[in-house]
Amino acid sequence: MQECGSALLRALQNESMIPLDLLAREAVQNSLDAASKPAGSEVSVDVTIRPHATDVVANLFESGIDKEVLFRLFPEGGSLIEIRDKGTEGLTGPIRLGDVSRGTPRGNLLKLVYEVGRTRSDETAGGSWGLGKTCYFRVGVGLVIYYSRILLNNCFEERLVACLVENESDENRLQRDSATGIAWWGGEMGVPITDSAKIAALLRSIDVQPYVGEDTGTAIVIPFLRADLIPRTEEAASEEPDDIARREPMPWWYKDYASYMRVALQRWFCSRIDNSQFRGGPALVVSVNGQRMQTERMQPVFQVLQSLYNRLDPQAFLCGEDYLDKCGVGATDVLNASVDLSKVFRRGTSAGRITAVRLTAEQLKMLPPENMPDPYRCIFGPQERVMRDRPLVAFMRAPGMVIRWDNSTDPKGWGGRELLPDGHGFLVGLFVPKKDHELNDNVRERLRNLDQTLEAYLRSCERADHHQWVDHTGLTIVSRIRSKAGNAIDKFNAPVAARPQGIALRTARNIADKLLPAGFGHDGRVPPVPPDRPDGGYSPKHRSGGKQSFPELAVTNVLHGEGEIRISWRLHWGKGQAYRQILLGVDSESGVISYEKWTKEGLGQFPFMIERAAITDELAPQGLDVLEMNSMVLMVKPWRPDMDGATVNGELTIRMSGRLDGNLRPVLHTAALQEMEKPV
Amino acid sequence: MKRSPIPPHPVLNMTLIEQVEFDPVVTFASYRADPGARGKWGEQYTLGHDSDWDPDRDELKVLCNIDGIRNVGLLFGPNGVAPRSATLLLALEWCSSDSGWRILGEPALLRMPEQSAIPVPTQLLLTLPANTLRGTGSLSLQLLLGDAGAPKSDEKGLARIPGFRFGMLGSDTHLVIDGDGSLFPVVVESFGVDEPLWRFTQDWSDPSEDEFSTVWLSLSLNESHPDFPLLRERGVERWTPLFCQVMASWLATFLMELKAEPGVEFDAIALGRPAGAVRGSIVDAAASMVKRGNLDCSSHGELINSIQIWIDATAREMK
Numbered sequence: 001m002q003e004c005g006s007a008l009l010r011a012l013q014n015e016s017m018i019p020l021d022l023l024a025r026e027a028v029q030n031s032l033d034a035a036s037k038p039a040g041s042e043v044s045v046d047v048t049i050r051p052h053a054t055d056v057v058a059n060l061f062e063s064g065i066d067k068e069v070l071f072r073l074f075p076e077g078g079s080l081i082e083i084r085d086k087g088t089e090g091l092t093g094p095i096r097l098g099d100v101s102r103g104t105p106r107g108n109l110l111k112l113v114y115e116v117g118r119t120r121s122d123e124t125a126g127g128s129w130g131l132g133k134t135c136y137f138r139v140g141v142g143l144v145i146y147y148s149r150i151l152l153n154n155c156f157e158e159r160l161v162a163c164l165v166e167n168e169s170d171e172n173r174l175q176r177d178s179a180t181g182i183a184w185w186g187g188e189m190g191v192p193i194t195d196s197a198k199i200a201a202l203l204r205s206i207d208v209q210p211y212v213g214e215d216t217g218t219a220i221v222i223p224f225l226r227a228d229l230i231p232r233t234e235e236a237a238s239e240e241p242d243d244i245a246r247r248e249p250m251p252w253w254y255k256d257y258a259s260y261m262r263v264a265l266q267r268w269f270c271s272r273i274d275n276s277q278f279r280g281g282p283a284l285v286v287s288v289n290g291q292r293m294q295t296e297r298m299q300p301v302f303q304v305l306q307s308l309y310n311r312l313d314p315q316a317f318l319c320g321e322d323y324l325d326k327c328g329v330g331a332t333d334v335l336n337a338s339v340d341l342s343k344v345f346r347r348g349t350s351a352g353r354i355t356a357v358r359l360t361a362e363q364l365k366m367l368p369p370e371n372m373p374d375p376y377r378c379i380f381g382p383q384e385r386v387m388r389d390r391p392l393v394a395f396m397r398a399p400g401m402v403i404r405w406d407n408s409t410d411p412k413g414w415g416g417r418e419l420l421p422d423g424h425g426f427l428v429g430l431f432v433p434k435k436d437h438e439l440n441d442n443v444r445e446r447l448r449n450l451d452q453t454l455e456a457y458l459r460s461c462e463r464a465d466h467h468q469w470v471d472h473t474g475l476t477i478v479s480r481i482r483s484k485a486g487n488a489i490d491k492f493n494a495p496v497a498a499r500p501q502g503i504a505l506r507t508a509r510n511i512a513d514k515l516l517p518a519g520f521g522h523d524g525r526v527p528p529v530p531p532d533r534p535d536g537g538y539s540p541k542h543r544s545g546g547k548q549s550f551p552e553l554a555v556t557n558v559l560h561g562e563g564e565i566r567i568s569w570r571l572h573w574g575k576g577q578a579y580r581q582i583l584l585g586v587d588s589e590s591g592v593i594s595y596e597k598w599t600k601e602g603l604g605q606f607p608f609m610i611e612r613a614a615i616t617d618e619l620a621p622q623g624l625d626v627l628e629m630n631s632m633v634l635m636v637k638p639w640r641p642d643m644d645g646a647t648v649n650g651e652l653t654i655r656m657s658g659r660l661d662g663n664l665r666p667v668l669h670t671a672a673l674q675e676m677e678k679p680v
Numbered sequence: 681m682k683r684s685p686i687p688p689h690p691v692l693n694m695t696l697i698e699q700v701e702f703d704p705v706v707t708f709a710s711y712r713a714d715p716g717a718r719g720k721w722g723e724q725y726t727l728g729h730d731s732d733w734d735p736d737r738d739e740l741k742v743l744c745n746i747d748g749i750r751n752v753g754l755l756f757g758p759n760g761v762a763p764r765s766a767t768l769l770l771a772l773e774w775c776s777s778d779s780g781w782r783i784l785g786e787p788a789l790l791r792m793p794e795q796s797a798i799p800v801p802t803q804l805l806l807t808l809p810a811n812t813l814r815g816t817g818s819l820s821l822q823l824l825l826g827d828a829g830a831p832k833s834d835e836k837g838l839a840r841i842p843g844f845r846f847g848m849l850g851s852d853t854h855l856v857i858d859g860d861g862s863l864f865p866v867v868v869e870s871f872g873v874d875e876p877l878w879r880f881t882q883d884w885s886d887p888s889e890d891e892f893s894t895v896w897l898s899l900s901l902n903e904s905h906p907d908f909p910l911l912r913e914r915g916v917e918r919w920t921p922l923f924c925q926v927m928a929s930w931l932a933t934f935l936m937e938l939k940a941e942p943g944v945e946f947d948a949i950a951l952g953r954p955a956g957a958v959r960g961s962i963v964d965a966a967a968s969m970v971k972r973g974n975l976d977c978s979s980h981g982e983l984i985n986s987i988q989i990w991i992d993a994t995a996r997e998m999k
Contacts, residue, residue, distance in 0.1 A: 342889055342958070343943075412885060474942050476885060483885040504868045504901070506713075506732040510917050511927070512862035514994045515972065520892045520965050523861030524727040524735070525716075527854075528816065555684045560837030565686060587685040656688055663844065669683040 005142070005181025006167040017467060018381070019229045020257060022135040023081070024264040025401060027220060028284070030133065031085035032272075032399055034108055034218070035282055043087040044285040047265075049225075049258045053077045056205055057143070057223040060162070061185055065174050073141070073172060074224055079257070081139070082208060084219035087282065091148035091159055091218050095191045108218075109192065113146050113163055114184070134165065136222055139229055141174060142166035142181075145221040146192075147203060149211035158210070160199045161185065161192035230260045231381075250382060251373050262288045263299065267379060270302035271309040271430075272400035279313060280398040280435075295323075300364045301375035301428060305394060305402075308355045308430045312336065327363040335492040339431065339484045344477055346438045351454060351477070354485040356391070356429035356492055364426060375426055379405045391415035391489050393429035395469070397458055404467055412483040416490035427493055431485045433458055446474060549575045553582060553670040556649075564611065565654045571636060571670060573646040579673040582634040584610055584654065587667040595632045605657060608666040610634065613652035620648065635673070689839035690761050692823060692847040700849060702749040702799075704821070709741040724854040725819075728861060730917060735813045735857050742785070742806040742819060744772055748799020749790075755823070756792040758834045761846045764792050765829025766838075770849065772806035773822045778815020778858070783808070789826060813857040820852035865894040871902040877911075878902065878926050880933040887944055888957040892965035899930045919995040928987045931969065935983060938966055950977035 028045050035043045054074045058067045093107010094100050097114065106115070112133060136144045145162045161184060166173050168181030175183050184190030193199055196210075203210055208219055231254075253259040265286050266273065272284040274295045286293045295303060303323035310322060311334060324334065335356040340349040365372040376388055390407040393414035397403070406414040420427055435455035444452050447460075454477075461469040461478055471478045509523060518526045557568035571580060585592035586607060598606050609631035620626055621639050627650070628635040636648055654666050708717040708727070715738070716731025727733065727740075756764045769787035776782075785806030793800060804821070828840040839846070871879070884896040902908060911923045919927070939946040948954065949963060952971030957963035969975065973990035976982040 342886070343956075412883060476943065480885045480889075504732075504866050505728070505734050505863070506730065506917070507868075507912075508863040508866045509728055509861070510730065511864035511866060514998070515864065515969055516862040516892075516965060517968060517972075518860045518862055519960050520968075521861055521863035521960070522858040523863050524856045524859045525718075525729055525861035526859045527724065527726060527856045528859045553684055555686060558686055558690075560688070560690050562836035565688065567686060569684075585683075587683070592683055654686070663841075665685045665687055667683045667685040 004168050004179075005137075005165045006169060018231065018260075018264075019135065019139050019226075020260050021264045021267070023083075023139050023229075024261060025268050026133060026135050027083040028265065028269055028286070029399065029401055030112065031083075031088055031218070032281060032284065032401075034085070034088040034090070036087055036089050036216070042283045042285045043085060043281075044287070046082075046084045046086075046290075047258075047261055047286070047288045048082040048084070049079060049256075049261065049289060050082075050207070051077055052080045052206065052223055054224075060145070060202060060205065064177055064183060064185065065164075066176065069172050069174055070141075070224070078140075078224040080206070080221055080223040081225060081257070082219055082221045084208075084217065086211075086215055086217040088217045090150035090216045091146060091192075092150045092152070095159065095194070096189070109148070109159065112218075113161055113192075136220065137163075137165035139225055140222045141224040141226075143174070143223055145206070145223070146218065147199070147208060147221065148218040149216050151216055156211075156216070157194060158196050158199050159192040159194055160202060161190070225257070229257060230254055251377055254381070258289045262291075262293065263378065265293065266298045266302040267405070268402050269400065270298060270305045271396065271402070273298070273306075275306055275310070277310045278400060280400050284400075299378045300372055301378050301392070301426075304357065304359065304364075304428050305430055308334070308357060308428065309400075309432065312353050312355050312430070312432055324357060327359065329357055329359070329363070333357060335429070335488065337488045337492075339481055339488065341477065341480050341484070344439060344443055345454070346440050348437070350434055351437065351481050351484075352431055352433035354393075354429060354431045354488045356393070356427055356489055358425055358427050358493075360425040375428065376407070380407075389419045391420065391427040391429055391493060393431065393485070393489060395431040395485075397433060398435040398455055403462065403469065412479065412486060414482055414485055414489070416486035416488075416493060418490045418493045420493065427489070429485075429489055431481070433481070443475065443477070447472065551580050551670045551672055553668055555668065563656050565656070565666070566651065567654065567668070568616070568651050569649070569668065571648040571650070573638075573643045573648065574672070575644045576672060577638045577641075577643060579638070580636040580648075580670055581673055582636070582652075582668055582670050584608055584632050585667045585669070587665040592667050592669060606632075607657040607664050609655050611653045611655045613650065615648060615650040617649045689837060689844065691845070692761060692849065696754060696760070697849060699751050699754050700749060701751060702746045702802075702850070704850070705745045705747075706819075706853075707743045707745075709743065710738045712738050715740055719853075721853050722851040724856065726856045726859065726861075736811050739810045740808045740813065742772055742774075742808070744802075744804040744806075744821070746802040746804075748801050750799045752790055752793055752800045755790070755846075758838070761823070761838065762825055763829050763831035763835040763838050763840075765831070767791055767826035767829065768846075769824040769826045770802060770804065771822055771824070772804045773820050774806060774808055774817055774855075775820070776813070776815060776817025776855075776857075779813055779817060781812060781817075784822060784824075787824070787826070790823075815858050816854060816856050818852040819855055821849045823847060823849055863893065865892065865896075865898045866901065867894055867898050868901045868903050870904045871900075873904050873906065875902055875905065877905040877907055878930065880930055880937070882934075882937055884941075884962055887938060887941060887962035887966075888954075890962055891960055892962050896962060897934070899926070901926075918998050919991075924988075924991045924995050928984065928991045931987045931991075932980070932984045935966060935970070935975075935977065936980065938963070939977075946977070 031043055031045050054071055054077050058065070058070050089108065091109035091112060093105060093109050095109060097110065100106055100110070142165050143162060145160070147160045149156055149158045164175060164183045166181045168179060173181065177183065186192045200210055206221060208221060211217060253263040265288070269284055269286070272278045273286050273293055274283065276283050295306060300323065307322040307324040335354065337354055338350045339352050339354050341351045342349055344351065361367055364375060366374055375392055379392065390409065393406045394402045395404060395406070395414060408415070414431065415429065433454050435453065437454040439452045439454065439457060447457065457477060458469055461471060469478045509525065512520065551574040552572040554570045554572070555567055556570050559566040569582070571582065573580065583594070585594045586598060595606050610629060613627060613629045613634050615627050626637050626639050634652065704721055706721045708715040708725070710733055713732040715727050715733040716729040717725045717727050718729050719725030755761055755768060756766065762768055768790040770790055771787035772785040774781070774783050783806070785804055788802045788804055790800060823846040825839050825842055825844040825846070827842055831838060831840065879900040881900055882897040884890045890896040901911065907922065910920055911926065913920055938944050938949065944963060949967045949970060952967050954964040954967040957967070970977060974986065975990065976986040
């Protein structure tokens with residue numbers, strides 16, 4: 001069933017990522033995948049890193065381990081990491097493979113502890129390959145202790161088991177009974193211990209707290225951590241004499257594992273940590289050595305990413321000030337665009353949304369007195385020769401783990417092809433796919449899977465370390481998402497970007513004139529065709545013929561006097577017997593500003609008022625009270641049983657405020673008064 | 681809702697606009713390249729005809745010469761728009777919501793002529809900087825109040841505040857910067873003397889969607905190559921035999937690359953139909969050229985033959 005230890009230790013496919021980053025990603029992702037169902041309000045992950053004596057751990061094992069090797073390798077003890085989750089279902093399921101029957105789920109215990117190299121099939125899982133957990137064995141000597149409490153048939157059960165995966169050909173290997181380099185310790189035949197009293201004693205010896213009350217979850221304890229889980233300064237710098245890492249001090253989080261873990265967790269899970277607005281599942285509560293991580297204490301770039309995530313769904317984005325608000329970034333300064341692909345989905349074209357924002361060093365608190373490290377250092381550390389003039393674009397699936405922070409120079413990359421203007425700040429972006437979007441039959445057929453969503457496809461495109469999306473052979477879904485996201489970032493980054501210097505416009509125009517019809521470009525030689533009128537015509541401004549249902553007002557003459565305007569008007573009654581209003585407002589580019597709006601917005605005294613008004617039609621009944629007025633409105637009443645199609649002529653005088661600056665224009669418009677509004 | 685804005689002071693009305701006669705001669709210029717404008721004042725101008733002018737790189741100067749404005753005197757006095765003692769300003773205005781911009785050029789001053797029968801000559805200039813023009817917009821001659829002077833008792837309703845707009849003299853003119861004009865994706869670069877004369881470059885992700893533009897593919901001409909000058913005849917936009925061969929080879933390469941592209945329905949392209957491709961896309965362009973050139977895509981050999989026939993015939997038409 002199992003491969004050998006050396007093969008498993010090589011299987012992770014990622015030699016470039018810092019081991020503590022790999023560990024943070026894998027452990028937290030496993031916890032999120034095991035979140036209690038139905039989902040609670042939060043999943044907590046507490047990371048503790050502390051020293052331990054060698055004999056404390058060695059004494060856990062009665063036999064089967066070469067204690068002499070342990071004492072030789074760790075004469076003064078070692079360090080252990082305990083990653084403990086809560087609000088998760090724990091290591092559930094059968095405790096031995098023999099208990100698995102057809103159709104019953106294998107459960108978390110077998111999958112995590114005993115099937116170290118087996119891949120997973122759960123679509124909602126953050127992981128996919130099952131090989132990621134091999135990173136647990138790579139950060140120490142290969143020993144991992146699993147402790148879990150689960151709810152089984154309304155009773156709590158505890159489980160504890162240890163597993164070792166080591167290079168079976170290593171001279172310093174810890175166990176020699178197995179030729180594979182893989183072994184388990186627990187009860188009989190390596191199954192987990194379930195006796196709570198025995199478990200309590202073992203936990204006490206390594207200072208791990210038992211789960212109590214209603215709590216369920218899993219604690220993973222990895223003793224004898226290697227000393228090289230984060231790079232030292234000299235490793236971080238390259239051979240280049242001008243390497244920036246040689247000039248700049250190491251970031252503070254490189255001083256110890258706990259500090260590094262704090263930043264690593266932010267780097268990969270910032271959209272979910274302490275975020276009650278997270279949409280893909282329960283919020284993630286994280287602590288390192290007892291110190292709870294809060295959004296406002298995260299590095300600025302990670303707070304920015306969380307804000308971008310929350311703003312992707314404006315309906316879900318609740319009120320409350322986020323980091324971008326505090327920076328003075330307005331809603332219109334944030335890119336939020338759909339990434340559309342044709343012929344991929346059953347319905348619609350949107351593969352997800354790309355969002356981005358430009359920020360200055362000041363907005364990222366890089367200036368005194370805060371002196372926060374720049375985003376590139378927070379993400380890539382000092383060990384990478386970083387392209388600092390490229391956008392930083394993260395992409396993730398529904399569980400909210402950043403798959404990758406991309407700043408590549410690939411012209412079809414996530415950040416597009418444009419460089420950031422020199423010294424003009426930073427651009428941070430995020431792509432989140434539309435997870436439930438179903439792929440069309442053609443794509444499913446190619447995948448030989450009839451139950452594929454975009455989320456499932458992207459998950460299947462991840463390698464064991466979940467650090468990249470790579471399309472299946474013959475498909476271009478990821479590459480098209482990437483290049484279209486990059487295009488959107490380009491347009492946002494440089495909205496008026498010049499065409500490439502080398503373009504030979506005259507030649508380009510003349511060849512196109514000979515070989516192509518219009519429509520293959522946006523050159524100004526041919527006027528654009530309005531989208532709704534393919535014939536290029538313009539819609540008539542006025543309807544002709546037939547009686548209008550609604551009233552219309554025409555100004556037939558204007559006489560200007562000092563501070564006043566005398567207006568002759570004609571009211572086309574339209575249909576119906578409702579009173580007609582003629583309303584006075586102020587003209588503006590965005591429409592009429594009414595008296596009520598003017599007053600409500602505190603614009604001061606309304607600049608116009610109706611002073612006099614009269615109906616001039618000789619046929620109108622002069623004696624009756626047909627016209628009512630106040631300083632803002634004329635009210636014309638119907639005076640015969642059928643007013644349909646009638647015209648009413650009249651005059652009015654508008655008085656202009658003495659302090660009028662000359663550029664405000666009064667505006668008249670008419671409306672039928674609703675029955676309910678008629679004055680009594 | 682129809683609304684009737686009413687100017688607070690008299691402005692230009694149809695009667696005045698018809699009586700104040702003038703015949704503007706409008707020309708477009710730019711420092712580096714002639715903008716290649718075609719059209720008519722009062723209607724529409726398009727730009728870029730047989731030209732290297734590039735709105736991203738080149739400014740646009742709009743010059744308006746008016747030999748004489750007749751009946752200027754009608755603008756003044758109680759039946760006009762400004763007091764007799766006023767100074768009016770006449771300026772070219774560019775207004776474009778696509779460019780997010782409205783700007784007035786340097787104004788000419790108009791005063792009440794002593795002899796109203798004498799036309800008033802005027803020259804106006806409006807310079808629109810490079811990389812500011814987008815989409816479409818309108819050019820117009822705007823009349824504004826410079827100074828009200830000393831209004832008489834019969835001029836009380838007339839505007840007095842400097843800058844008051846009386847409106848547009850004549851009709852406005854539509855100017856097209858970005859339209860639907862096609863551009864062939866050709867670029868000139870310097871690869872080096874020993875490098876090829878031309879290259880086919882492609883970087884498309886989905887040719888059914890990606891625009892037929894230099895963003896995704898190009899015919900890159902190497903200006904460092906010794907034969908580069910042979911690609912065009914000096915001073916004449918005519919295809920030389922060498923250029924015809926380059927074009928034919930490029931088109932054959934382009935169509936063969938599309939044929940090899942996964943997901944592209946080349947059979948539809950070969951029939952001259954874009955098969956659901958986005959308008960203006962690479963596939964749409966390929967299908968369009970196959971149809972226009974009557975290209976035979978049945979084999980590589982037939983394709984290159986038919987392309988050469990088409991290109992040669994096109995080049996002959998230009999002579």
